[in-house]
Amino acid sequence: MGIRVAVVGASGYAGGDLLRIVAGHPHLELAVATGHAQAGSTIGSVHPHVRSFRDVVLAKTEPAALAGVDLVFLALPHGQSAAVAAQLPESVKVVDLGADFRLKDAAAWSRYYPGEHAGTWTYGLPELPGQRELIAAASRVASTGCYAVSTTLALAPLIAAGVADPEDVVVVAASGTTGAGRAAKQHLLASEVIGSLSPYKVGAHQHVPEIKQATGARTLSFTPVLAPMPRGILATVTARPTGDADPAEVLRAAYADEPFVHVLPPGEWPRTSATFGSNAAHLQATIDVDSGRIVVVSAIDNLGKGAAAQAVQNANLMLGLPETAGLAVDGVAP
Numbered sequence: 001m002g003i004r005v006a007v008v009g010a011s012g013y014a015g016g017d018l019l020r021i022v023a024g025h026p027h028l029e030l031a032v033a034t035g036h037a038q039a040g041s042t043i044g045s046v047h048p049h050v051r052s053f054r055d056v057v058l059a060k061t062e063p064a065a066l067a068g069v070d071l072v073f074l075a076l077p078h079g080q081s082a083a084v085a086a087q088l089p090e091s092v093k094v095v096d097l098g099a100d101f102r103l104k105d106a107a108a109w110s111r112y113y114p115g116e117h118a119g120t121w122t123y124g125l126p127e128l129p130g131q132r133e134l135i136a137a138a139s140r141v142a143s144t145g146c147y148a149v150s151t152t153l154a155l156a157p158l159i160a161a162g163v164a165d166p167e168d169v170v171v172v173a174a175s176g177t178t179g180a181g182r183a184a185k186q187h188l189l190a191s192e193v194i195g196s197l198s199p200y201k202v203g204a205h206q207h208v209p210e211i212k213q214a215t216g217a218r219t220l221s222f223t224p225v226l227a228p229m230p231r232g233i234l235a236t237v238t239a240r241p242t243g244d245a246d247p248a249e250v251l252r253a254a255y256a257d258e259p260f261v262h263v264l265p266p267g268e269w270p271r272t273s274a275t276f277g278s279n280a281a282h283l284q285a286t287i288d289v290d291s292g293r294i295v296v297v298s299a300i301d302n303l304g305k306g307a308a309a310q311a312v313q314n315a316n317l318m319l320g321l322p323e324t325a326g327l328a329v330d331g332v333a334p
Contacts, residue, residue: 002029003319006066008084009075010058011035013178014097016047017308018073023052025312025326027319031069034061063087071315074098075308077181078206082118085140093139093318095311096121099206101142108209124314125214126323127153127258129160136317143314146306147173147207147224148214150235153261153281154296156215157254158247164239164294169217173235174227176272179302193228200226231303232272237296238288247285247294255283259324260305260313270299277301277332279309301331 005022009015010033022028035058038046044054059065061084066072071093074081081100088094101121103109109117122138125131125148135141144152151171158164174197177188186192187200201224208222217239227234241247248263255261261281264270270282278301285296300306309327316323 002027004029004031004069006031006069006072007033007075008061008072011038011046012075012182013303014307015075016050017303018075018311019043019047019050019053021308021312021326023050027321027325032059032065034059034065036061071319073311078113079115090139095141095143095314097143097307097311099145102210104213112206112209125152126313126317127261128156128214132317135314138318141314141318143311145207145210146179146233146302148210149306149310150233150298150300151211151237152214154235154237154283154298155217157251158294159216161250162242163245163247163250165242166216166218168240169220170238171222171235173233174225175233175302176227176229176231178231196228198226199223231301232276233300233302233306234272235298238293241294247296251283251285260329270297272299273333274331275299275301277304278328278330279305279313280329280331281305
């Protein structure tokens with residue numbers, strides 16, 4: 001018998017990727033998977049690629065369905081996790097993939113999200129200094145946002161080392177369409193997306209306060225771009241240097257012992273295809289010869305390190321398991 005876990009919101013893209021990872025995890029056992037509109041359907045009919053659980057029926061998201069589990073993954077739209085979490089006993093560990101508990105500042109929440117601020121849980125990015133130990137000791141963890149992971153890994157060590165100025169940080173990041181969820185939306189139709197790049201939520205994306213909180217950046221211009229691919233994020237992060245340190249060497253030193261974060265050799269630049277299906281993050285940095293600004297490029301799989309795999313990494317720590325258990329460092333290509 002493995003450690004019994006529940007996936008709430010299993011009918012979505014992040015929920016489906018959680019199911020896929022749990023299916024191959026050596027220590028986790030799926031106790032229940034719940035859906036909303038898809039409750040009553042089999043996992044095989046909703047996620048044909050998850051053959052291991054093809055005959056498991058999605059349950060309704062009710063407290064009774066979650067009884068007796070050791071850990072719950074909440075893969076719900078922003079604003080919906082708090083109500084479910086409030087019905088779970090403290091003895092059950094919870095990893096929330098949504099935004100409900102990420103922010104410390106209630107005013108920042110109100111500026112970017114509807115509804116009341118639900119509170120703050122331990123922030124789920126193990127690669128931040130001291131965070132791994134806090135996650136391991138926590139019963140409630142708020143996993144990071146996908147854009148926040150790609151940007152924070154690129155920027156936080158540089159600000160912490162005093163190498164990058166926390167003022168005037170600029171980020172342009174392209175994401176695959178799964179980052180917008182699985183609900184049918186006109187702007188996500190294949191006819192609208194294929195052959196086109198389009199910015200959205202320009203100047204007001206909800207991950208801005210999370211990135212500032214996690215990195216120490218004081219001002220941040222963030223432009224997200226919808227890319228014609230199903231999954232992946234490529235973020236280009238620029239900042240003013242405070243001296244003449246090599247940003248790539250600072251990143252290399254910061255992540256030397258990290259299993260999932262890789263600073264590429266000189267001359268190699270990240271690509272989303274190399275992180276597809278994995279929990280890996282690929283980074284590279286340089287100094288722009290004209291502006292003198294630091295430029296860091298970061299690639300992740302938005303459903304991997306940006307969502308489901310990151311959540312499992314946090315769960316491994318919370319459950320006292322090897323942090324890398326069940327998680328891939330190698331991508332799937334071509």
